[in-house]
Amino acid sequence: MRGARDHLGVFDLKGSMINRIVPGKSFKPTATLKDRNLLAMNKEKIWLRFKNKDRKFILNTMKKDVALLKTYNMMDYSLLLCIQENHIYKEKKAEILNQSRGMSVASSMSADTTQRKQIMDAVNKEFIGSRHLFMSSCGKYLYHIGIIDYLQDFNVDKKLENFLKYHIKQDGDGISAMPPPFYADRFLRFMRDHVIVDQKNSSK
Numbered sequence: 001m002r003g004a005r006d007h008l009g010v011f012d013l014k015g016s017m018i019n020r021i022v023p024g025k026s027f028k029p030t031a032t033l034k035d036r037n038l039l040a041m042n043k044e045k046i047w048l049r050f051k052n053k054d055r056k057f058i059l060n061t062m063k064k065d066v067a068l069l070k071t072y073n074m075m076d077y078s079l080l081l082c083i084q085e086n087h088i089y090k091e092k093k094a095e096i097l098n099q100s101r102g103m104s105v106a107s108s109m110s111a112d113t114t115q116r117k118q119i120m121d122a123v124n125k126e127f128i129g130s131r132h133l134f135m136s137s138c139g140k141y142l143y144h145i146g147i148i149d150y151l152q153d154f155n156v157d158k159k160l161e162n163f164l165k166y167h168i169k170q171d172g173d174g175i176s177a178m179p180p181p182f183y184a185d186r187f188l189r190f191m192r193d194h195v196i197v198d199q200k201n202s203s204k
Contacts (some may be wrong), residue, residue, distance in 0.1 A: 007084055008083040008136040009047065010029075010080075011032065011083075012033070013034070015187040015191065019176075022034055042199065049198050050140065053153060054134045055197070062147070069180070075178065076152040076183070077150040079148075082143070085142075086123070086136070121140050134160070
């Protein structure tokens with residue numbers, strides 16, 4: 001990553017809603033935001049443009065990871081998501097558009113589709129992904145993802161927290177302290193429906 005100036009957002013996501021927001025609207029690039037921040041931003045910004053093949057790979061990998069965590073009675077883990085501008089896309093776009101300067105308006109309009117293909121071909125040629133790094137379908141964004149904080153088991157303290165918040169305060173099933181099977185299902189459902197998505201093509 002090139003630094004904080006390229007960060008569009010950093011999120012710690014659990015799929016729970018209670019106390020899962022950082023108040024305010026203006027945040028530092030390195031501020032770690034939460035679930036409700038992401039949902040609010042999704043209404044204004046189209047950052048999440050995962051390719052279909054990447055979506056399938058990520059969700060299948062998450063499903064396996066979460067199944068293992070559930071086996072060991074783990075919960076309260078998060079998905080760390082960092083959205084970053086793709087500097088390769090910006091550089092290649094500038095190069096290709098610079099080459100087309102001087103064209104007539106008609107020629108320029110007819111060349112738009114060709115230019116977009118040239119830009120994406122150039123970007124794809126230089127992009128090296130990994131299990132934790134993916135590029136958006138439009139080429140403009142990079143996504144750094146990984147499951148973190150996965151060593152918390154559903155121990156006596158967490159059971160008491162669940163009892164207090166769920167049964168006494170009646171905060172509902174949006175709290176973080178939930179039994180591993182419920183936590184796992186909610187986590188995967190949230191990632192599938194709200195995070196690892198293509199906002200341009202999603203009907204949700």
